[in-house]
Amino acid sequence: MMIKLQDVHLHFGAHHALRGINLDVKQGEVISILGPSGSGKSTLLRCLNLLERPTKGKIYIDGDNILGSHFDVTRLRRHVGMIFQGFNLFPHLTVLNNITLAPQNVRGLQVEDAEERAHALLKKVGLYNQAHKHPNQLSGGQKQRVAIARALAMEPNILLLDEPTSALDPEMVKEVMCVIQTLQEDNITMLAVSHEMSFAKNIAQRLLFMDEGQIIEDTTPNAFFNNPQTTRAKAFLDQINY
Amino acid sequence: MLTKNEIFHILSGLSNNVLVTVVAVCLGTLLGATICMLRLSRIAPLAALARVYVSIFRGIPLLIQLVFVYNGAKPALGLDLSPLEASLLVFSMNSAAYVSEIFRAGITSIDKGQWEAADSLALTRFQKMRYIIVPQAIQKVSPALVNELINLFKESALVSVITLNDIMRQAQNTVSQNYKYFEVYGLVALTFYICVLTLTQIARLLEQALNKSHGVNDD
Numbered sequence: 001m002m003i004k005l006q007d008v009h010l011h012f013g014a015h016h017a018l019r020g021i022n023l024d025v026k027q028g029e030v031i032s033i034l035g036p037s038g039s040g041k042s043t044l045l046r047c048l049n050l051l052e053r054p055t056k057g058k059i060y061i062d063g064d065n066i067l068g069s070h071f072d073v074t075r076l077r078r079h080v081g082m083i084f085q086g087f088n089l090f091p092h093l094t095v096l097n098n099i100t101l102a103p104q105n106v107r108g109l110q111v112e113d114a115e116e117r118a119h120a121l122l123k124k125v126g127l128y129n130q131a132h133k134h135p136n137q138l139s140g141g142q143k144q145r146v147a148i149a150r151a152l153a154m155e156p157n158i159l160l161l162d163e164p165t166s167a168l169d170p171e172m173v174k175e176v177m178c179v180i181q182t183l184q185e186d187n188i189t190m191l192a193v194s195h196e197m198s199f200a201k202n203i204a205q206r207l208l209f210m211d212e213g214q215i216i217e218d219t220t221p222n223a224f225f226n227n228p229q230t231t232r233a234k235a236f237l238d239q240i241n242y
Numbered sequence: 243m244l245t246k247n248e249i250f251h252i253l254s255g256l257s258n259n260v261l262v263t264v265v266a267v268c269l270g271t272l273l274g275a276t277i278c279m280l281r282l283s284r285i286a287p288l289a290a291l292a293r294v295y296v297s298i299f300r301g302i303p304l305l306i307q308l309v310f311v312y313n314g315a316k317p318a319l320g321l322d323l324s325p326l327e328a329s330l331l332v333f334s335m336n337s338a339a340y341v342s343e344i345f346r347a348g349i350t351s352i353d354k355g356q357w358e359a360a361d362s363l364a365l366t367r368f369q370k371m372r373y374i375i376v377p378q379a380i381q382k383v384s385p386a387l388v389n390e391l392i393n394l395f396k397e398s399a400l401v402s403v404i405t406l407n408d409i410m411r412q413a414q415n416t417v418s419q420n421y422k423y424f425e426v427y428g429l430v431a432l433t434f435y436i437c438v439l440t441l442t443q444i445a446r447l448l449e450q451a452l453n454k455s456h457g458v459n460d461d
């Protein structure tokens with residue numbers, strides 16, 4: 001098992017945001033996480049690269065107990081990439097340097113190697129000639145594709161996507177989704193929170209439905225959309241269908 | 243009217259105002275950056291020390307700091323400071339307190355998403371500061387830093403009190419001989435005003451150039 005969560009709880013002060021998460025994820029699985037606002041989807045993702053720290057429970061990634069007191073967080077983050085709703089590109093750096101910064105400084109790549117790889121990734125996300133622009137010269141869809149290239153430059157084997165297309169205009173959603181679709185071929189384990197149904201329906205193999213800090217359905221997208229088991233899931237689906 | 247000699251005598255004091263300002267800005271920026279780092283460090287005693295430093299230098303009027311250090315260094319520490327030494331010391335340390343707060347405001351104003359993106363790329367705390375946070379913070383606070391420079395320059399007239407021969411003290415010397423209060427102090431006021439206007443204008447041009455190069459504020 002590549003990712004294993006055992007009875008994970010997280011409290012924000014008095015607020016109990018995750019209430020006993022148990023989850024096993026296999027290498028290469030592509031998982032879509034759905035659920036109403038405030039159900040803890042982002043919090044769950046952010047626990048997997050320790051942007052948030054659970055208050056109770058165990059998380060194993062690649063056999064490492066990542067909540068162990070001597071565990072080196074940067075070691076985990078080297079192979080767990082994250083894509084944010086707001087892109088979070090570095091505005092003072094060019095597109096190229098956004099992508100090469102971490103490979104050079106964290107993985108120790110030489111400039112030429114990092115840049116060569118960055119150019120290849122930009123080609124992959126369809127932005128081959130934008131390397132020397134600054135982020136503020138790009139459209140939202142282009143920014144998110146740069147963010148994807150930046151994460152891929154670390155050669156992650158796990159990619160966390162938190163509403164990667166929610167801040168985008170409809171026509172840009174498609175270009176970003178196309179790029180995400182190509183990642184399947186790379187055997188990257190992906191967990192994505194996305195209200196974009198095309199991700200759940202066309203890309204994901206597995207679907208988690210969360211409610212009030214718990215995973216209340218763990219199933220396939222097909223089964224979930226055609227035959228939801230819980231009343232909460234039915235209510236959720238009714239809502240998004242209108 | 244003032245004679246050429248009188249005008250020259252008064253204006254020659256300006257070099258001391260410039261000297262105090264330039265040294266205070268340079269040392270104050272270096273020291274201020276250090277204090278800011280201490281203030282933000284996770285070692286509680288260091289952070290507390292930095293906080294006390296800032297509160298002292300911001301809480302006591304500059305004039306009092308000057309007089310106290312100039313006159314108090316000898317009885318307290320056996321240090322015989324010249325007016326210039328005392329001025330440079332006090333202005334640098336005072337400026338450091340303000341600059342450290344400017345830097346701190348700049349650093350804490352950087353969007354949470356920038357920190358998280360840097361974290362998610364496995365950058366260490368130092369790398370995150372060095373490559374992501376500090377460069378953006380410096381761009382953001384550069385107008386405030388220029389403002390601090392202008393303030394220092396204006397306040398540099400205070401050094402006349404501890405007998406450093408700046409423009410103000412030269413003016414006082416002149417006026418005690420020719421009694422031309424209006425002309426002498428008018429000249430001092432006009433000189434400061436022209437200098438400050440010039441600095442403000444340069445600052446505005448710099449800011450425009452920075453904004454043009456690339457927007458820090460969007461995204």
Ligand SMILES: Nc1ncnc2c1ncn2[C@@H]1O[C@H](COP(=O)(O)OP(=O)(O)OP(=O)(O)O)[C@@H](O)[C@H]1O
Pocket residue numbers: 012015017035036037038039040041042043044
């Ligand atoms: N840093 C925080 N401090 C306090 N409460 C928080 C914090 N982050 C999240 N929460 C709370 O925890 C709960 C879960 O938040 P989370 O962001 O995981 O929800 P979500 O499922 O991602 O929702 P959305 O669909 O709106 O993004 C929410 O009630 C939220 O208000």
Ligand SMILES: [Mg+2]
Pocket residue numbers: 041042043162193
């Ligand atoms: Mg969320």
